[in-house]
Amino acid sequence: SYEEIKKIKEAVHENSxxxxxxSRIRNHPRLYYAYKKIKEYxxxxxxxxxxxxNTPLFYTGEETELRPIVKEAKERLKRVSAKKDTKNSLFNYxxxxxxxxxxxxxxxxxxxxxxxxxxxxxxxxxxxGKGTGKRFLKNTTAKRSKTGRIRYIYGKDLLAxxxxxxxxxxxTSKGAKRLHRILRYPKYRVMASEEAVPFVRKGKDLLSKxxxxxxxxxxxxxxxxxxxxxxxxxxxGTLMLSPAELECFERGVAVKNRTTINL
Numbered sequence: 001s002y003e004e005i006k007k008i009k010e011a012v013h014e015n016s017x018x019x020x021x022x023s024r025i026r027n028h029p030r031l032y033y034a035y036k037k038i039k040e041y042x043x044x045x046x047x048x049x050x051x052x053x054n055t056p057l058f059y060t061g062e063e064t065e066l067r068p069i070v071k072e073a074k075e076r077l078k079r080v081s082a083k084k085d086t087k088n089s090l091f092n093y094x095x096x097x098x099x100x101x102x103x104x105x106x107x108x109x110x111x112x113x114x115x116x117x118x119x120x121x122x123x124x125x126x127x128x129g130k131g132t133g134k135r136f137l138k139n140t141t142a143k144r145s146k147t148g149r150i151r152y153i154y155g156k157d158l159l160a161x162x163x164x165x166x167x168x169x170x171x172t173s174k175g176a177k178r179l180h181r182i183l184r185y186p187k188y189r190v191m192a193s194e195e196a197v198p199f200v201r202k203g204k205d206l207l208s209k210x211x212x213x214x215x216x217x218x219x220x221x222x223x224x225x226x227x228x229x230x231x232x233x234x235x236x237g238t239l240m241l242s243p244a245e246l247e248c249f250e251r252g253v254a255v256k257n258r259t260t261i262n263l
Contacts, residue, residue, distance in 0.1 A: 016055045039066050046072045048242045051219035057102040059089045079130040082122045096122035101166035117142045135182045173259045176236035189225045190214040197228045200235050211254040216243050233261045
């Protein structure tokens with residue numbers, strides 16, 4: 001029906017299509033059988049599926065375990081050396097990631113849990129790679145928001161903000177510089193062509209046709225560093241397309257540029 005099509009479009013726009021599909025597949029045995037075929041294509045889909053979502057992961061049953069993002073999250077947990085002392089319907093994970101997507105499974109989150117400064121290292125390792133947290137947090141201070149939760153990491157200046165919606169970090173220009181020094185090329189980098197560099201420095205988004213190389217392990221909507229062909233940092237922002245899509249697309253935004261880096 002038109003109403004159902006409208007709901008599908010809204011789910012696509014809100015990046016919550018998986019939740020919508022799972023709410024429908026129990027309506028008929030054939031739908032459930034068809035959904036289970038996803039397992040055969042999981043590795044392909046997870047390269048295209050955005051890792052960051054606007055809504056929590058809803059657990060509806062065993063079918064949720066088939067989601068590509070569940071497999072992706074389990075792979076990324078290998079980056080974290082902290083003890084996996086917490087469990088929900090889908091994951092065994094460190095307590096520090098209790099509010100971090102996708103471990104904050106709807107209806108199972110511990111609302112009384114509060115982060116401390118030691119937990120920030122675990123979140124950074126999960127987001128940017130093993131060993132990143134300890135080096136990034138050296139000589140820093142964590143500050144809390146008016147709600148009492150840790151939200152900001154400061155050196156001399158603000159380095160990063162912990163987002164409330166998914167408990168992952170957004171970088172400032174100072175934070176991007178620090179991360180760039182920590183991570184080896186090509187980790188978490190998208191390279192702009194020479195002709196695009198002046199525009200990125202002025203705050204313009206990096207368009208797909210001007211993205212010449214990138215970290216193949218990235219996923220859409222992740223925090224990335226924008227570099228020039230000499231690996232000089234020129235900006236930081238949100239990757240809007242997966243690496244597989246960057247290979248094919250000639251139009252559209254590759255990286256939404258949040259902040260430029262001064263020379």
